[in-house]
Amino acid sequence: MPYRYHCHACHTESELCSWPGQARAVRREHRRIAHGGMRPAAGDRIAHATPSVRGPAWTAGVLLALIVLRELTGIEPADIARALGLL
Ligand SMILES: [Zn+2]
Structure with a gap:
């Protein structure tokens, strides 16, 4: 908070x-x-103070983009994370 x-x-x-x-x-x-x-x-x-709505909006946008990417290309978000060295 x-x-x-x-x-x-x-x-x-x-x-x-x-x-x-x-x-x-x-x-x-x-x-x-x-x-x-x-x-x-x-x-x-x-x-x-009321938290900014930007944080949750960005998170929702990234999740939505990952879902669309997975549906269109079949690439899993975990594969992208591994390719970027995050996992
Ligand atoms: Zn003052």
Whole structure:
């Protein structure tokens, strides 16, 4: 579950962070640069963020392409992975 840092004083938010520690580092850096290391009076928070749909969409696209490739050519995805040195 990704996380995002929000600063209510600056009306800004961070990019998605993969884990809470990364979001806390963003918060620490933002407080240092924008607020002299202090907690903004208007508050800030780290919250769960909705994951991007790009990751699952890419995965679904690759799987669909592999299925179409197998149906059209008979080449199994494992054979392609072996040819690329992935297996
Ligand atoms: Zn701020």
